[in-house]
Amino acid sequence: MTAYEGVNGTARPAMPRVSVQFDRAGRVYPPEHGLVARYDVEGVHPESVRALERSVLWYTEGKGEEDLFVHHFERLDNEPLPGGDFPSGTVTVRLPASPLSYEGVIVKIRWCVRIRLFFASGRDFVSEHVFDLGDIAPAQGIVERLT
């Protein structure tokens, strides 16, 4: 697989593909449990990648401003990137006790593994892979609007 694809005779950068395999069924993790996620990056020239960031974070989604908290962060910018971390590598982290993943109505909490690639051209590419921390029941709907 080459890093560039010709479209109508013109060359343009191909979209990288990042796949992540989680070590738990259904991607559901208990609180304070270990998470091991293996990622594979395809469709890029190794020489074109200047740095790689891998993080585990939660963010809110819904009708409010997005809040975000990074629980685990690593940046790899040795050139070339170590063979054990690119194009495949592993994110290993101990998850916290909270906040648990939550499927509310106007507030949702999502946990994810993010892989961000930085290219020599200055562009970057982000791939996000959601998992569940805890097994909280979704909210069933709005009982009453207060405001």
Add this chain to the structure above:
Amino acid sequence: MTAATPGKAVRNPFCTRHVHPGRMPALDAAGREIDLSRVLARLSEINGSAAIVGPHGSGKTTLLGRLADVLEAEGSCAARVRIGRIGDALAVLAALVRGRRGSVVCVDSWERLGPIWAHAIRWCAFVSRTRLLVTAHGVGALPTLWECRPTPAVLRALVARLPCGDTVMPPILEADVQRAFRDASGDIREALFLLYDTFEARARSVREAIV
């Protein structure tokens, strides 16, 4: 409360992640993307300060943000300031003083400054030969660069551009868009919030039916 089930996440395309002003395109009344180069050319013709006007939720902040992005890329944007407190007026003044001749200071929510600060800032812009690009609800002392007019076509075009998310979930219909626009009295932002509720309620019904 029901037991948790795998795949329970509802990716609502109308969440703020997708409909925040910084994430949305700037559209004209027909729902087409605004040609920013034409707008900036008009700003050059005005050769001074100007305002983007329109009612609540009509896309003024979005358009200002997009124009500021282009100006920044050209090196012409001195600062972006959103007026929320009294002290933000000082931030605008400082930007005008520091800005190069001909650069643009983008100010969101111009009316919040009040007449005294507005006059002071305009005078400062005149003296420092910098320009102001502001958003306002109505036509005022500054010439109008662009008037944002919310229409159902704008809302329809924005909805069409949102990520479709889980294809199992029911789509948002044209009738939903019309109703949201009507119920929100033309406030596009409010209409998007109403569509959030519509999508969320419908998605839950579908999910419960699946379970």
Add this chain to the structure above:
Amino acid sequence: MRLPRFFGKKRGHRRTGSQAWGSFGEAVFYAALVMAGVCFAALWMTGSLGVGSDETGLPWARWWLWLSSLLIPGALLTFGVAGLVRIVRGWGKSEERRAAAEGLATLIESMAQSADAGWRFPGVPNCEDLVNSPGTILRYRLPIESPESWTLVGLGLFAVLWNAVLVVLAVGAGIDLLGGRVEWVLLAVIVPFLAVGVAGVVLFVRRLFLTTAVGTTQLEISAHPLLPGKRYDVLLAQGGSGTFKSLALVLEVEETASFRQGTDTRTERVVIWRELVKEWADLQITPGIRFETHVTITIPEGAMHSFASEHNAVRWRVVVAGRPDRWPAFTRVFPLVVFPAPGPLQSGAPTPATTGGVRL
């Protein structure tokens, strides 16, 4: 020395002017109010304002003008100092956080913890403020979210102070009238003062009657924080007098989401789960004898824990809603904190790889 950054970048394309400049500008404004108050006070003290003075040049002759003039510099100084104090306290904090701290939700918002070292539950409000008041029968007495007593005290103070000034003005006007002098300006000032003073007294008395007639509501609980799947004893104590058409104790969960909408911050609050724990009808309360009863609340298994971040929250609370006979209905809210349930899930086999959504 590090000067305040002029230009602050937030996430992505969102930028605003530097918060430091904004706070500095506000501080300058309030400092100007303080200076104006000081200058005004100095000017009328020295008679330079020509308010009205005797042959010494001091403003003693028109004593009521003297009193009225005191209010202007006093107000300027009060607003100026209060503003400066607020800025110093809020330096470095976001606008939404300041707005939340100034509102009725201070109790909960101030408890929100980030993932500081030593706090085991990131994103979960800690409940120190909820467990520092022991109960008389059960372990803890829960604080009320928006104490009516503070409203009563505030109204009372306002009514007393305002009417004190009014009485002084009225007595002085009366003395002048008896002395054959008619101060029309003074009388014109007294009229609006009187209207506001009477309104203040009426509001205070009405609130006082409401509070004493309806009585206080107290809630005690056997343990805190709470956990999903557990039951807790709750003691409800309702004071007052007369008949309550109904009194209900409800357990509910509320979601709160704040969004910066143009020039304003828009906050939406919805109740996403509610359980009527107990309801009493035609309740007769004898003055001096509180109605006391024990109930049990259960946090459902698998329920979401309490959560608070800068713009979003999930809150648990007990709501006591009463409909007294002959008085307006009331609602009193007692916040709770529910922690995540302890214990791991069953382990499972590795999952197939996922190729997630991409974004440039």
